[in-house]
Amino acid sequence: MQDLAVALESITRVHGVRGAMVVSVSDGLVVAESLMEDIDGAPIAALTASLATRLRRTTEAAGRRQPTFLHLRADTGTVLAVPSSGDLLVVAIGEQDVNVGLARLEMLHLAERGI
C-alpha cells in the first residue's frame, strides 16, 4: 500500500494533475488514492469504473479488444484512465492544461508495473 501511494505520487507530480487513484473495476471502489483535498474520490471511482466497463464492451464488440487509454475532456479539466492487467484501473483528474502525454506515460508505467 505504501508502495502504491509512492507510485501515485509520480502521477500527481505531473503538471496539471490534481489527483490520482487506483480503482477496482468490478466493485467501483477506491483501492488507493492521492487527491487534492477538494476532490471526493468515491463517486469518481464508481463512475469511472462503470464507464471503463462499458467502453471495454464497446471496443470488444468492434473487435478491437480492450481500451488502453481513456481521455475525457470536460469544460474545466480532464479525467484520464488506464486499465491495468486484472481488475484495476489507474485514474487521474487534471486541470485543463494538464500535461496529458506525461500523465499518460506515468499512468501506463504504473499499470504495466502490475499493481
Next chain:
Amino acid sequence: MRALEPWVEAPLATFLAESSARLTLLMTSAGQVVAQHGFTRAFDVMSAAALGAAIMASTDELARLMEVPAFHALSHQGAHYGLFLSGFDTPRGRWIGLVVFGPESSLGLVQLFFQRMVADLVTVAPGPEPTGQVLGEDFEDELNASLRTLFGQ
C-alpha cells in the same frame, strides 16, 4: 417498482436508473416493507424484508456489544451478485435499504447512488403520519370471515 407512499417513488426511481440494481427493498427497522423493485411475489418481499431487517439488527447489536460505532452499511459479494444493506434515518423513523446488484453495476455505484437517494428521501419526506382511527367498529365480522377462509373452517 412499487412504493407504499408516493413521495418515495421519485428518489427510488432515480436510484434504480443510475445504479442498475436488480432488486431493491426499502423497509422499516422492524422489517415492514416500504417500497420494492424487482420482486415478483409479494410474499417473497416480506420474507426478504424480515431477513434484511434481522441482519441489520444483529449488526447494530454486534457493534453495541463490541462498543464500536454502528456500521453504516454492509455488503456481501457472491460469485455473480452482490448484496448491499444499509440503515438510515428519515423523518418517518429508521429505514433500511437492501439492494441486490449484478455485474452491470458495482458496489461503488450502488453506494454512491444509495447515498444520494437517502439525501433525496430525507429532503422530500413529509413529517410523521397523523394518527387516527383505522378500522371500522364492525371489523370483527370481517375478521372472523377471513380467518374462516384462512383455515377452511
Next chain:
Amino acid sequence: MSLVNFTAREITCKIVYYGPGRSGKTSNLQYIYSRVPEGRRGRMVSLATKGDRTLFFDFLPLELGTISGFATRFQLYTVPGQVYYNATRKLVLQGADGVVFVADSQARRFDDNLESLQNLQENLLGHGVDIRDLPIVYQYNKQDLPSDLILSPGELDDALNFRGVKSYGADCLSGNGVFETLRGISELVLKRLAAGSPVA
C-alpha cells in the same frame, strides 16, 4: 407498530410467538402453514440449527383478506426460546403489534414459563414498551400429554395469568387451539387499530 397505508389501503401487523425453549412456538407456525391455502401464505422462513431449535426466528406471512376496506396482512414471527439466545429474542420483538405467549404445560417446565414471561417483560421494556399496553394472549401448549405430567389451563391461569388476559389450551401436534389462539391475538391487535391507537 402496525404499518398502515391509507393510500394503498393496506395494513401490516407483526405478531410474535414468545415462550421458553421447546414450548411449541415453531410448531404453531408449522401447523398454520400446513392448514392455510397456498394463495394466502408465503414461504415459511426458518433460521434454525440442525437440531430444529430456532436460532434467530421463524417467519410466516399471511394474507388475511380485506377488513374494513384494508388489505390486511399478518407477519408471524417466533423467537428462539433457549435462554442464551436473548439478544436475538429481543431483536425479533422489536416493533411487535401483539404477542402470543406459548407456555409449556408440563409441570416440570413450570419455572421456565415464569422465567420466560419475566424475560418478555424485560425485553419489551428495553424497547420502551410496557407489557400492559401490548395486545397479548397466552397459549398453554402440549395439553395432549398425559394429565399427570401437565397442569390444566385453569391451574396455569392461576399461576401465570396475573393480568387475566385471554388464554387457550392447545396441542400443536393435532392443531387444537392453534387457530383459536391466532384468532384471539388477531382480534386484540385489530381492535387496537379500530380504537384509533397510534400507527406508524
